[in-house]
Amino acid sequence: MSELIMKIEAQQKAENPPVFRVGDTVKVHFKIVEGKTERIQVYEGLVICFKNSGIGRTFTVRKNSYGVGVERVFPLHSPRIAKVEVVRPGKVRRAKLYYIREKIGKAAKIKTRIESKKA
Numbered sequence: 001m002s003e004l005i006m007k008i009e010a011q012q013k014a015e016n017p018p019v020f021r022v023g024d025t026v027k028v029h030f031k032i033v034e035g036k037t038e039r040i041q042v043y044e045g046l047v048i049c050f051k052n053s054g055i056g057r058t059f060t061v062r063k064n065s066y067g068v069g070v071e072r073v074f075p076l077h078s079p080r081i082a083k084v085e086v087v088r089p090g091k092v093r094r095a096k097l098y099y100i101r102e103k104i105g106k107a108a109k110i111k112t113r114i115e116s117k118k119a
Contacts, residue, residue: 009055014077022047022097023090023110028061028074029082040082043072046090046110048097050076062100069101089113 020026027044045063048071052058057076062069074081091113100108 012055012077014079014081017076018081018084020047020084020086021089022049022095023092023113024086025088025090025110026061027085027087029084030074031080031082044087045070045072046097046100048100049095089115 024047025045026047027042029040029042032039032041043061043063045061047059048062049060050057051060055077058073059076060071060073062071064070089112090110092110097110100110
C-alpha cells in the first residue's frame with residue numbers, strides 16, 4: 001500500500017476503538033443528525049460478524065424487533081459511533097454467526113463467556 005494511503009488511514013482511525021468480540025451482546029450508541037439537531041440512538045443486539053480490516057472494518061449487529069430479525073452494519077472507526085457497551089459477553093466457536101438467522105427463541109441464545117480474573 002502506498003504511504004499516502006497509509007497516512008490518510010492513520011488520521012481517520014479511531015483513537016481507542018471499542019473492544020468486543022463476535023457473540024457479544026452490545027449496545028451501540030450511534031449519533032443521528034436530523035436537520036440541525038443531533039441525537040444519540042441506542043441499538044442493542046448480538047454481534048454476528050466482523051468484516052474487512054483497517055479503516056473499512058465493519059461489524060454487524062442483529063436484534064429481534066417485534067418478532068422480526070433486524071440487522072445493521074456499523075463501521076468500526078466511524079466518528080458517528082459515540083460508544084459501544086458490552087451488555088453480555090458471549091462464548092462462541094465461530095467467527096461468523098450467520099446460522100443465528102435461522103434460529104428462533106431459545107435456540108438462538110448464546111452462552112455467556114466467563115472471564116477469568118488475571119492476577
